[in-house]
Amino acid sequence: MIPSNVLSRQRTRRGERAAMAGLGLCALVSVLVTVGIVAVLAGETVRFFADYNLVEFLTGTDWAPVGGRTEGGELGILPLLNGTLLIALGSLVVGLPLGLAAAVYLSEYARPRVRSVLKPTLEILAGIPTVVVGFFALNYVTPHVLRPLFGEDDVFVFNAAAGAIGVGLLVVPIIASISEDALRAVPTSLREAAYGLGTSKRVVATRVVIPAALSGITASVILAVSRAVGETMVVTLAAGNSPNITVDVFESIQTITASIAQTVSGEVAAGTTRYRSLFALGSVLFLLTLGLNMLSARFVRRYRQVYQ
Amino acid sequence: MASITLKRGTTRRTRQLVLDAFFAWLLFAGTLVASLVLAVLLLEIFQTGWDRLAADPVDFLTRFVSRIPQRAGIKAALVGSIYLMGLVALISFPIGLGAALYLEELAPRGRLANFVEANIANLAGVPSVVYGILGLGVFVRFAQMGPSLLAGALTLSVMSLPVIIIAAREAIRAVPSSIRLGAYALGATKLQAMWTQVLPAALPGTLTGAILALSRAIGETAPLLVIGAAVSIFSVPQGVGDQFSALPLLIFNWTGRPQPAFAEAAAAASIVLLAVLLAMNAVAIFLRNRYATRW
Numbered sequence: 001m002i003p004s005n006v007l008s009r010q011r012t013r014r015g016e017r018a019a020m021a022g023l024g025l026c027a028l029v030s031v032l033v034t035v036g037i038v039a040v041l042a043g044e045t046v047r048f049f050a051d052y053n054l055v056e057f058l059t060g061t062d063w064a065p066v067g068g069r070t071e072g073g074e075l076g077i078l079p080l081l082n083g084t085l086l087i088a089l090g091s092l093v094v095g096l097p098l099g100l101a102a103a104v105y106l107s108e109y110a111r112p113r114v115r116s117v118l119k120p121t122l123e124i125l126a127g128i129p130t131v132v133v134g135f136f137a138l139n140y141v142t143p144h145v146l147r148p149l150f151g152e153d154d155v156f157v158f159n160a161a162a163g164a165i166g167v168g169l170l171v172v173p174i175i176a177s178i179s180e181d182a183l184r185a186v187p188t189s190l191r192e193a194a195y196g197l198g199t200s201k202r203v204v205a206t207r208v209v210i211p212a213a214l215s216g217i218t219a220s221v222i223l224a225v226s227r228a229v230g231e232t233m234v235v236t237l238a239a240g241n242s243p244n245i246t247v248d249v250f251e252s253i254q255t256i257t258a259s260i261a262q263t264v265s266g267e268v269a270a271g272t273t274r275y276r277s278l279f280a281l282g283s284v285l286f287l288l289t290l291g292l293n294m295l296s297a298r299f300v301r302r303y304r305q306v307y308q
Numbered sequence: 309m310a311s312i313t314l315k316r317g318t319t320r321r322t323r324q325l326v327l328d329a330f331f332a333w334l335l336f337a338g339t340l341v342a343s344l345v346l347a348v349l350l351l352e353i354f355q356t357g358w359d360r361l362a363a364d365p366v367d368f369l370t371r372f373v374s375r376i377p378q379r380a381g382i383k384a385a386l387v388g389s390i391y392l393m394g395l396v397a398l399i400s401f402p403i404g405l406g407a408a409l410y411l412e413e414l415a416p417r418g419r420l421a422n423f424v425e426a427n428i429a430n431l432a433g434v435p436s437v438v439y440g441i442l443g444l445g446v447f448v449r450f451a452q453m454g455p456s457l458l459a460g461a462l463t464l465s466v467m468s469l470p471v472i473i474i475a476a477r478e479a480i481r482a483v484p485s486s487i488r489l490g491a492y493a494l495g496a497t498k499l500q501a502m503w504t505q506v507l508p509a510a511l512p513g514t515l516t517g518a519i520l521a522l523s524r525a526i527g528e529t530a531p532l533l534v535i536g537a538a539v540s541i542f543s544v545p546q547g548v549g550d551q552f553s554a555l556p557l558l559i560f561n562w563t564g565r566p567q568p569a570f571a572e573a574a575a576a577a578s579i580v581l582l583a584v585l586l587a588m589n590a591v592a593i594f595l596r597n598r599y600a601t602r603w
Binding site: 007008009010011012013016019020022023024025026027029030031033034036037039040041043044097098099100101102104105106109118121122124125127128129130131132133134135136138139140169172176200201202205206223226229230231232233236237257260261264265270278279282285286289290293294297 | 324325327328331332334335336337338339341342343345346348349352353356402403404405406407409410411414415424427428429430431433434435436437438439440441442444445446449466469470473488489491492493495496497498499500501523524527528529530533534536556559560563564571574575578581582585589
């Protein structure tokens with residue numbers, strides 16, 4: 001195939017140079033955005049760690065900022081990491097079975113008519129604003145589902161489980177659509193071979209197709225975790241603002257993102273340690289999600305490579 | 309097919325059949341659960357908010373916020389969201405489309421192009437709250453725009469940009485190279501072929517993707533929260549330098565209040581937000597079905 005860029009008229013007309021430069025500038029903006037994010041985060045984070053010990057930040061077990069004062073109080077990230085982890089794992093507990101079931105059903109079992117109804121439903125779920133899901137988690141899931149099931153005394157008003165259920169809902173479309181792509185990418189010949197040996201659809205799905213699509217499914221799970229880690233509104237509304245280290249999902253916790261939201265909601269003066277902790281948390285968040293996304297991309301490449 | 313009798317009356321074959329049917333139903337049920345929860349969610353929002361909204365919709369839409377929930381309205385937030393929508397569209401569509409055109413048509417293939425593409429893919433996965441922090445640091449503080457409408461619009465535009473670029477690139481890639489080659493054969497420059505052939509063909513797909521990206525941006529709260537958008541403002545922004553509010557932010561604020569009447573108000577505002585999103589998505593789907601070029 002002849003590269004098409006040598007076939008066009010090579011002498012540009014007047015003004016075309018400028019137009020192409022303009023377009024190039026637009027593309028440059030995307031690079032500038034990354035530069036901006038890194039610059040803003042790194043700049044303030046470095047200043048933060050000039051005031052606050054890095055080791056204490058990473059290993060401290062108390063997140064107790066003190067108003068807007070420069071001292072900032074105790075700023076150990078572990079309780080926030082605990083909260084984020086609870087939410088991420090909890091959302092997988094909710095989202096993985098539902099998302100995977102939907103993916104397998106849509107790719108192996110569903111008739112076109114059923115597909116045309118179920119797929120848009122998942123897309124709608126993906127489009128619901130996170131505040132609305134947070135409202136639902138706080139005002140419906142906790143009082144009408146969790147408390148009746150698990151007891152008024154054990155379930156706090158703000159609890160990690162409600163947050164995890166809300167985020168789980170948001171994560172179902174991610175797992176469903178990427179897993180479905182991976183399942184569909186498995187060549188029909190593999191399925192046909194299994195059917196030829198006399199197995200049922202169930203065996204083909206569980207013993208042939210799912211294992212073959214495993215890297216794609218893994219990619220979807222990693223991406224779901226990344227989404228759960230970065231989710232702010234659902235957890236701020238429903239999971240609470242009490243940083244503590246616990247495994248009790250019915251307790252109130254605080255995630256990294258909720259802490260950021262709380263810091264900006266209060267009166268925090270610029271230049272204080274409290275203000276800068278915002279950027280330190282942002283850096284942690286950015287690095288976490290970047291790492292997860294890149295890991296997920298690696299798995300996507302793997303399953304694309306094998307079959308295409 | 310041979311069957312092994314395990315106990316009187318049961319064969320292995322029967323057990324397999326039962327398991328097959330059970331599995332199929334399990335999957336179907338699992339798929340339904342998500343749809344069911346969605347239905348419950350929407351029902352709950354409507355049940356909580358409809359009375360508040362339907363009692364006096366004009367009142368709800370034209371009043372400003374108040375400490376008394378029965379007298380609170382969404383005027384500032386609704387107008388703020390609409391202004392934001394317009395500004396974000398104005399800023400992010402051209403830049404996103406321009407970037408995609410450059411990256412697909414004009415940029416030399418190679419390591420740099422691959423790096424830029426990977427960079428955009430990574431940016432698309434960055435949490436919205438981090439974009440808020442970016443907006444706070446660059447637009448609000450460094451550029452000294454303060455928590456203004458412009459700062460909010462720029463922050464949301466930057467957040468939507470990667471998604472728009474990806475959508476535009478897909479649309480441009482879908483244009484067959486025969487179209488370009490035909491133009492070149494007639495003596496066109498790259499830019500001429502791009503402007504007269506590729507761009508019109510890729511526009512519907514790009515617009516669809518862009519409108520979807522925009523509808524996501526309008527529903528986002530975290531970035532606006534971080535840059536300091538207001539909740540209690542009692543005037544509509546007159547210029548881009550003014551303070552502003554937005555629907556999702558208002559819903560967040562009202563949901564956090566203890567009075568049940570505010571929960572109703574929040575639900576009512578949610579209905580309005582969902583209606584706006586529904587309208588935008590309907591437009592996007594209409595565009596896709598009506599104008600998508602079929603090769």
